[in-house]
Structure formats: structure tokens, C-alpha cells
Amino acid sequence: xxxxxxxxxxxxxxxxxxxxxxxxxxxxxxxxxxxxxxxxxxxxxxxxxxxxxxxxxxxxxxxxxxxxxxxxxxxxxxxxxxxxxxxxxxxxxxxxxxxxxxxxxxxxxxxxxxxxxxxxxxxxxxxxxxxxxxxxxxxxxxxxxxxxxxxxxxxxxxxxxxxxxxxxxxxxxxxxxxxxxxxxxxxxxxxxxxxxxxxxxxxxxxxxxxxxxxxxxxxxxxxxxxxxxxxxxxxxxxxxxxxxxxxxxxxxxxxxxxxxxxxxxxxxxxxxxxxxxxxxxxxxxxxxxxxx
Amino acid sequence: xxxxxxxxxxxxxxxxxxxxxxxxxxxxxxxxxxxxxxxxxxxxxxxxxxxxxxxxxxxxxxxxxxxxxxxxxxxxxxxxxxxxxxxxxxxxxxxxxxxxxxxxxxxxxxxxxxxxxxxxxxxxxxxxxxxxxxxxxxxxxxxxxxxxxxxxxxxxxxxxxxxxxxxxxxxxxxxxxxxxxxxxxxxxxxxxxxxxxxxxxxxxxxxxxxxxxxxxxxxxxxxxxxxxxxxxxxxxxxxxxxxxxxxxxxxxxxxxxxxxxxxxxxxxxxxxxxxxxxxxxxxxxxxxxxxxxx
Numbered sequence: 327x328x329x330x331x332x333x334x335x336x337x338x339x340x341x342x343x344x345x346x347x348x349x350x351x352x353x354x355x356x357x358x359x360x361x362x363x364x365x366x367x368x369x370x371x372x373x374x375x376x377x378x379x380x381x382x383x384x385x386x387x388x389x390x391x392x393x394x395x396x397x398x399x400x401x402x403x404x405x406x407x408x409x410x411x412x413x414x415x416x417x418x419x420x421x422x423x424x425x426x427x428x429x430x431x432x433x434x435x436x437x438x439x440x441x442x443x444x445x446x447x448x449x450x451x452x453x454x455x456x457x458x459x460x461x462x463x464x465x466x467x468x469x470x471x472x473x474x475x476x477x478x479x480x481x482x483x484x485x486x487x488x489x490x491x492x493x494x495x496x497x498x499x500x501x502x503x504x505x506x507x508x509x510x511x512x513x514x515x516x517x518x519x520x521x522x523x524x525x526x527x528x529x530x531x532x533x534x535x536x537x538x539x540x541x542x543x544x545x546x547x548x549x550x551x552x553x554x555x556x557x558x559x560x561x562x563x564x565x566x567x568x569x570x571x572x573x574x575x576x577x578x579x580x581x582x583x584x585x586x587x588x589x590x591x592x593x594x595x596x597x598x599x600x601x602x603x604x605x606x607x608x609x610x611x612x613x614x615x616x617x618x
Numbered sequence: 619x620x621x622x623x624x625x626x627x628x629x630x631x632x633x634x635x636x637x638x639x640x641x642x643x644x645x646x647x648x649x650x651x652x653x654x655x656x657x658x659x660x661x662x663x664x665x666x667x668x669x670x671x672x673x674x675x676x677x678x679x680x681x682x683x684x685x686x687x688x689x690x691x692x693x694x695x696x697x698x699x700x701x702x703x704x705x706x707x708x709x710x711x712x713x714x715x716x717x718x719x720x721x722x723x724x725x726x727x728x729x730x731x732x733x734x735x736x737x738x739x740x741x742x743x744x745x746x747x748x749x750x751x752x753x754x755x756x757x758x759x760x761x762x763x764x765x766x767x768x769x770x771x772x773x774x775x776x777x778x779x780x781x782x783x784x785x786x787x788x789x790x791x792x793x794x795x796x797x798x799x800x801x802x803x804x805x806x807x808x809x810x811x812x813x814x815x816x817x818x819x820x821x822x823x824x825x826x827x828x829x830x831x832x833x834x835x836x837x838x839x840x841x842x843x844x845x846x847x848x849x850x851x852x853x854x855x856x857x858x859x860x861x862x863x864x865x866x867x868x869x870x871x872x873x874x875x876x877x878x879x880x881x882x883x884x885x886x887x888x889x890x891x892x893x894x895x896x897x898x899x900x901x902x903x904x905x906x907x908x909x910x911x912x
Contacts, residue, residue, distance in 0.1 A: 406708060442712070445716060543843065
């Protein structure tokens with residue numbers, strides 16, 4: 327699947343004058359909405375989409391500032407804004423009841439949506455929330471040096487402009503995780519980086535990185551949201567994630583009595599990119615044919 | 619219009635508390651005063667380090683014209699106070715909206731002063747996105763908070779930022795400093811009595827209210843995060859916004875253009891002469907006239 331193919335599979339919705347890229351496939355009455363991670367896009371789910379959409383209607387959008395969605399110049403994207411855009415989009419699509427699957431950055435958006443749900447502010451019914459590798463609990467988060475530099479308001483913009491950096495970062499991430507190099511060729515990594523590169527995406531990285539500050543500010547709000555939730559929450563965690571370490575998952579799980587914590591023991595067998603078949607089996611109990 | 623204000627009697631905190639009740643909202647209790655038998659409602663959002671008590675002089679007259687709903691924000695006045703925790707503007711907004719829903723308010727005019735203007739801006743942002751369906755018909759902003767512009771967050775403003783933070787934090791240090799800080803933002807400092815300040819300090823200290831650890835630090839960070847969201851909200855807003863401003867407010871004087879006035883087209887500004895940051899306490903009569911004219 328190339329980035330262009332992916333673009334042609336989806337369509338654009340206009341939300342508050344911004345174009346939001348949306349993939350909407352499957353005809354089931356049960357809907358899964360997906361909030362993707364940072365700094366990638368809906369493209370992360372390209373491999374599991376064909377199988378998942380046999381069982382569910384699957385709605386994935388690129389957050390504002392990511393993937394093929396609009397990247398308004400110099401906008402300080404807040405997670406609260408991202409929650410607002412997701413809610414408006416789902417409302418416009420006429421969704422009444424959904425299961426939310428969120429990964430990394432998306433989990434903060436999901437928690438804000440949950441807080442609003444707990445506070446009677448949204449009519450949308452939420453059947454279940456699935457959180458994957460969230461780095462929400464900052465006291466456990468090991469911010470790596472590069473992330474620190476990106477967060478720096480003066481240096482961030484220049485560092486983001488060093489084109490090779492992003493490419494290398496993604497490549498190193500794959501390398502560090504010892505993923506099969508045959509599957510993750512430089513070509514794939516280039517594609518991810520190229521997407522980030524569109525609409526001056528690079529210049530915006532430092533603005534997107536502002537979310538670290540928000541996680542501090544809303545620490546209590548989002549922890550409370552999990553504690554008070556009547557919606558079932560399932561936590562799926564990769565044990566060896568270098569950023570979202572396993573202690574975070576344990577704390578998250580103890581905060582919510584509805585939780586259902588499951589570990590991804592060996593990422594090579596359960597990675598959404600590397601082994602989508604096993605991932606689907608673990609997260610949604612779907613036993614489909616082998617996807618490569 | 620015949621407006622009568624009794625300037626001779628100072629309301630005690632006790633009497634004020636009796637006028638309202640604690641309404642449970644989610645997991646907290648919010649002190650709320652709800653008076654006046656009218657369909658048109660005036661929802662009042664108070665400022666930083668004071669409370670709904672700021673409006674004791676104007677309440678009797680206002681309630682002849684409006685159903686007036688006053689609340690103390692979480693952490694202020696008689697509302698629940700948090701132990702070593704910052705209640706975000708986003709949270710305050712959720713509580714206010716739930717209160718509106720519980721009280722079934724109709725034809726709402728939101729009046730916001732100082733810190734309350736941030737909550738009002740967040741309400742506007744959600745209203746613009748059609749994420750709330752409350753019948754809010756109008757907003758009145760009154761002497762807003764320190765004008766924080768985008769440039770404020772640049773490093774060369776560090777000293778100014780520190781000064782502001784110091785001032786805001788030091789207000790909590792002692793009654794003496796609190797008194798002086800409040801008096802400083804009046805045009806005529808004799809318009810606020812020691813007795814009134816004593817009542818305000820009493821409400822602040824109640825339930826360990828001074829333990830608002832790092833309020834300023836969190837608050838400035840939150841305003842930074844939402845600077846763009848709230849400016850866009852004001853620009854895209856379809857509901858009428860009116861400004862009532864004391865002309866001699868040292869925090870927001872008329873020599874520096876008001877940041878709110880800059881952001882909204884065709885804004886209707888009503889100036890109150892010889893008046894500082896608290897028009898409802900300093901020039902209550904003129905303030906009521908301005909509100910009723912809108």
C-alpha cells in the first residue's frame with residue numbers, strides 16, 4: 327500500500343473550516359473509531375483495515391496537523407482541540423455508539439472524550455475504550471533527549487527542520503525494536519517520513535509537541551476520568567516499549583476498576599505493523615487469515 | 619431608570635453564605651446563589667482570588683431584572699477547595715455547564731470578570747463547535763485578566779512574567795499584602811472598606827483555600843496552551859459580545875488597547891469613568907446601568 331493509495335481510499339470532511347481525512351470502511355452496525363498515535367497517521371492501520379472491516383465499521387481520521395488532514399500554519403494544536411474535532415466529525419457522520427481504539431497520543435484525546443462523557447457533555451454512547459501504549463503518566467515517562475529538544479520552544483522549530491533527523495528517528499526506532507528489517511525497509515520508513523513532510527508538516531512538529539505540557543496540566547482531569555468511568559476500559563501494552571514503559575500500564579490499570587490489562591509479551595509477534603494477524607487476535611479476538 | 623445602591627451596609631460572609639446553597643456537581647460541591655424570578659438569566663463568573671461576594675452590592679437591583687445565578691469556582695469562596703491541586707479552566711467550564719443544565723437556565727447572558735473571562739472563552743469555543751446546546755444569547759466581558767498575548771510567552775518577557783507571577787502569588791502571603799493588592803487595582807481605594815476586605819480574606823482562607831499550590835504556574839501554562847483556541851473562539855463567535863471596562867484599571871488600562879477589543883469586530887465597549895478593576899464594587903450604579911443597557 328502506498329501513501330497515495332491510502333489517500334484515495336478515504337475522503338475529506340470539513341470540520342470548522344478544516345479538512346479532515348477520514349477512512350470509513352465496513353458495513354457492520356458495530357463501529358470502531360480509531361485515534362492514531364504520534365507523530366504518525368491513520369496509515370498505521372492500513373494492514374489491519376481489510377480484516378477489521380469485515381467485522382466492524384472502521385472509522386479512522388488523521389488528527390488535525392497529521393497525515394492528510396489540514397496542517398494550519400502556526401496553530402498550537404491542543405489535545406482538547408483534537409477531542410473537539412473528533413467529536414464533531416463523529417457527530418457529522420451520524421455515529422451514535424462506538425468503541426474507541428486509541429494509541430499513544432490518541433489515548434490522551436480518548437481520555438478527554440471520556441472526561442466529557444463522565445461530565446454529561448456528550449450524547450455519544452461509548453461501548454468500550456481500548457488504550458494502547460499510552461505515555462500518559464509522565465512521572466514514569468523517560469523523555470529522550472531528542473524529544474526534549476523538540477519541546478524546546480526556541481530550538482524545536484530548527485531541529486524539526488533538519489530533514490534527515492525525522493527520517494533517522496523513525497529508522498532508529500524500528501532498529502532499536504529489532505523489527506524484521508525485511509519488512510521495514512528504508513522504503514517504508516521513507517513513506518512515513520514523506521507523509522510527515524507534506525503541507526510543511528516539518529515546520530509544525532514543534533507545535534504538535536506542545537502536548538507534553540498538556541499532559542501535565544490535565545494529569546488530574548484525565549486520571550479522574552479513568553477512575554470515574556463507567557465505560558469498560560481495556561489496556562493493551564507492549565512490555566518492552568522504550569517510551570511507554572510497563573509501570574505506566576500498571577498504574578493505569580489500578581486506577582480503573584473496569585480495567586482489563588493485557589500485555590503484549592513479544593512485540594515481534596504482536597506488532598500492528600509486523601504481525602497484524604496476532605494483533606487483531608489479541609485486541610479484538612479476531613481470528614482471520616494471515617496478513618502479511 | 620431608578621437604581622438604588624445601599625453603600626452603607628457591608629454584607630457579612632455569613633449572610634452571603636445564607637443566600638446560597640451548596641449544589642453537588644459530579645464529585646464536588648459548588649456554592650450557588652440563584653435569585654430573581656425572571657426568564658432571562660444572568661450567569662456571573664467571578665475573578666481570581668475573590669468570589670461571588672464581589673457582587674453583593676449589585677445583587678438586589680440586578681435580581682429585579684434578571685434571574686441571577688452566581689457561583690463560586692472550585693477552589694474559591696464557599697465552594698469546595700482542592701488539596702494541592704490545580705483545577706483547570708477546562709474543568710471549571712465542565713462544572714459551570716453542568717450547573718446550567720441542573721438549574722435548567724434559559725435565555726442566558728454570561729457575565730465574566732477577570733479569571734472568569736477565561737472560562738467564558740472556553741464556553742464560546744465549545745459553543746462554536748456545536749458541542750454544547752445551551753441557550754446562551756450574549757456575553758459580557760468585564761475588566762479581563764492580565765492581557766496575555768502570544769508575545770508574552772516569548773523569553774524577553776521573562777522578567778515581566780516573573781513580576782506578574784510574583785504579584786499573583788504574593789497576594790496569598792498575608793492579609794496585609796492581599797489588602798494592598800486589591801486596593802491597588804481600585805481607582806479610588808477608599809471605595810473598598812477594611813471590613814469588606816476582611817470578609818473577602820475570610821472566604822479565601824476558608825477550608826485551606828490558600829493551599830492553591832502553584833496556581834499561577836499552572837494557570838499561565840494553561841493559558842499558553844489555549845492561547846490560539848481562545849483567540850479563534852472569539853474571532854469565530856456568532857453570539858454578541860459586549861465589553862464593560864473600568865477606565866482606570868491598572869491591570870488593563872485604556873492606554874494599552876484591550877486585547878479583547880482587538881479580537882472582536884464591531885465590539886460594543888462601555889467605559890466606566892474613574893473606575894478600576896472592580897466596577898461592580900467601585901461604581902456599582904454605573905456598572906448596573908451598563909449591564910442593563912446591553
